[in-house]
Amino acid sequence: MKLSPLKWILRCLAYVWASPYTIAGIAIGLILGGRFQRIDGVVEIFGPRIEKALGRMPMPAMAMTFGHVVFGVHAVALDVTRRHEAVHVKQYERWGPLFVPAYLAASAYLYARGRDGYRENPFEIEAYAVDTPDFSQRES
């Protein structure tokens, strides 16, 4: 797909804006010896040590997004969660370095009021709104 010059510049700016998390994600993926694949402009990383790390999170996850990097417990998990995580990638493009503080602040605000800081988090509500499994985009 060919982008107009303006859209191309905006795409570049989105990558730059989210890059602190993307760079951290790539570094973590290299340290954990993950397998890398690139799908739709996103680097996906999976492997046994990624699976172990995601399982040790306060809320164990099948996948987790860092900028333009998505970690998955394995390749199938990445397939299943791709649409959901793509929404988080767009959120990183919108919020840039502010994304994680904004996400955590929303969760803390909800938890402090006895509500579900994950499922009721506006960032998750937006992501779950498009959440249906999609097996059509897997590259081998």
Ligand SMILES: [Zn+2]
């Ligand atoms: Zn999510």
